Amino acid sequence: MGRHRVGSVADFSDESLTALEVGGQELVLVRHQGAWYAVPDRCTHARYPLHDGSLDDGAIVCCHHGARFDLETGRPTMPAIKPLARYPVEVEGDALYVTLP
Numbered sequence: 001m002g003r004h005r006v007g008s009v010a011d012f013s014d015e016s017l018t019a020l021e022v023g024g025q026e027l028v029l030v031r032h033q034g035a036w037y038a039v040p041d042r043c044t045h046a047r048y049p050l051h052d053g054s055l056d057d058g059a060i061v062c063c064h065h066g067a068r069f070d071l072e073t074g075r076p077t078m079p080a081i082k083p084l085a086r087y088p089v090e091v092e093g094d095a096l097y098v099t100l101p
């Protein structure tokens, strides 16, 4: 829980999906069209990691069974049913911070 510095803007290229361990939790940090998203590194379908998935049209696509999670809403497509949690990402100067619940 709490607010954690996770790196610098320059560390992450656009359209990247990066696994991070933050505050003892495994996350995926996404940079997409200049925006930042942080989500748990666990698909809500069968709990496989999401960091080995891909980005497509504003969604993370799980490579295991193909569920798509909308980056803005966390809403999934089948076979996942449960939405993906999303954590706030803030940029201060060149520093990136993620706040965990």
Ligand code: FES
Pocket: 043, 044, 045, 046, 047, 048, 062, 063, 064, 065, 066, 067, 079, 080
């Ligand atoms: S584990 Fe992600 S779609 Fe099944």
